[in-house]
Amino acid sequence: ATASFTLHPDFAVGEVHPHLFGSFVEHMGRCVYTGIYEPGHPTADEDGLRTDVLELIRELGVTLVRYPGGNFVSGYRWEDGVGPAEERPRRLEQAWRAVETNQFGLSEFMNFTRKTGVDPMMAVNLGTRGVEEARQLVEYSNHPGGTELSELRRTHGDDKPFDIRLWCLGNEMDGPWQIGHKTAEEYGRLAAETAKAMRLVDPDLRLVACGSSHSGMPTFGHWEETVLGHTWEYVDYISCHAYYQEFDGDVDSFLASAVNMEHFIESVVAGSDHVAAKLQSSKKLMISFDEWNVWYQSRQPDEKPEPWSVAPRLIEDNYTVTDAVVVGSLLIALLRHCDRVTAACLAQLVNVIAPIMTEPGGPAWRQSSFYPFADAAKHGRGRVLRVEPTSSTHETAKYGEVDLLHATAVQGEDGTTTVFAVNRSTTDELELAVDVRNLGDVRVLEHRVLADADRHASNTLAEPDRVRPTTREGSAVAEGRLTAVLPPLSWNVLRLG
């Protein structure tokens, strides 16, 4: 099989926003408790944060963390998570039917963001709550002092404002499973009024309206149009969420999941540009793809943790090489749309469908999906160049004829260019040829590959380093032509400079 394309610095999609490499910490399962926070763990610091996990988060290259949910936020009282820990209530957490101890809350999260060097993205509860609680949370978080709520924060030990710029107006409000689920009309009005009130407390906020929970939602399209009709002047982003999995061994469709993601993004862009046209507005709304990943949702029915326990093991998917290649392809899809997707969150960060796993009292390790994310977060900074490939194809049950190659390229400020490429064939090597004459005198600095003879191989507590990237020899540039062989079912990082 073969594939080729041409790179030219004059043909760029746009600049990559650093927030494209965000992730998500929800009060769900063991993401917070025994994930990032475990007082008493041998590596815990003075604040109860696991330093082994903090190190892995830094290595992963995460730039932004969305918090505290997810479905969790739609029943959450933010006041429960501030002030003296011993006075915080234990509550029934109804989204995941667990007991929330509230030992970790806003202040602890902000401390976590400082220690990991990530930007916070805070979600407000628009399920059971509304305008009043959201504007109070902004005042508590961002107002310097001299008012009841800002002084309360100071008495709680946080003298300086948290300065949280990015906010989600609720979570998945289109989903019937959501506590306080709403129609598009109901949500659109509430989101607009909440946004307005939040901005009256702090005008310098960037706000995300809830889009669809996935592109297969029955209300998809209509939801975006209605919500944006109400919120247009108040919001900067509309959200997208998507999770993918392999169904019944149909690996070819699974490996083509990015076809769905790209179509989803392009549809939402078209829909929001349509709203702009109707409103005679020149505004270009951005997409916050603030939940995306591989998630084996069909396996969930078998998982029935004891209800009302603290930090139960929930959706701790163990990712294979195949899953990691799909994660890589989804990152390529986001990069290919970096002109309109300017925030994105891999859901979630630790233990819960996550690139990082931990054992309570024990070690932390990298899942297979850790590697493509870390590669993209490290080398996917700069300008995305247009990649219009000519590629061998194959038939897939879900998406019809699909290119075997899925690729993008990012030109960094240091003069290097990185090609990210996935070979979707499970059987054939892909001979790649790239015309790089217009990149100047470049050579291959590195060809990193994630592939394995066993596509089901994964990292586990017993074997945490079973899957890891390797360096591949033989890729080279000669007479302005890069040639490389991409192994079957592989994630590839070709760095040129």
Ligand code: AHR
């Ligand atoms: O990330 C897990 C869950 O998936 C989130 O709580 C919810 O927003 C989505 O449905």
